[in-house]
Amino acid sequence: xxxxxxxxxxxxxxxxxxxxxxxxxxxxxxxxxxxxxxxxxxxxxxxxxxxxxxxxxxxxxxxxxxxxxxxxxxxxxxxxxxxxxxxxxx
Numbered sequence: 001x002x003x004x005x006x007x008x009x010x011x012x013x014x015x016x017x018x019x020x021x022x023x024x025x026x027x028x029x030x031x032x033x034x035x036x037x038x039x040x041x042x043x044x045x046x047x048x049x050x051x052x053x054x055x056x057x058x059x060x061x062x063x064x065x066x067x068x069x070x071x072x073x074x075x076x077x078x079x080x081x082x083x084x085x086x087x088x089x090x
Contacts, residue, residue: 004056009049011085012039017059017074018082032061032069053078 006014016038020030032050036043050069053059058078062071074082 006081006085007049009039009041009045010053013046013049013053014058014074014078014082014085017072018079018086021074021079030072032072035072 013035016035017030020034032043032046035050036046039046047069050059050061050072054061056077058075058081060073060075061069062073064070
């Protein structure tokens with residue numbers, strides 16, 4: 001199966017999550033709001049991109065009881081993809 005193409009935004013999201021995971025040693029989970037602020041993008045655009053990455057199985061979006069994105073976590077496959085993206089950009 002071919003590797004799905006990623007937009008520049010998807011690549012930035014994966015890299016940011018991987019860097020945040022490494023920075024916090026996997027203890028603190030990134031929030032949707034932190035990601036929006038870090039990438040300086042529209043919340044709706046980030047949300048759509050996150051849903052696509054979740055469908056692909058690369059991230060897990062933890063939700064509050066109200067259904068809003070509460071925290072974000074990279075899956076093992078997400079870590080692999082983030083490493084590939086980082087490697088290809090260097």
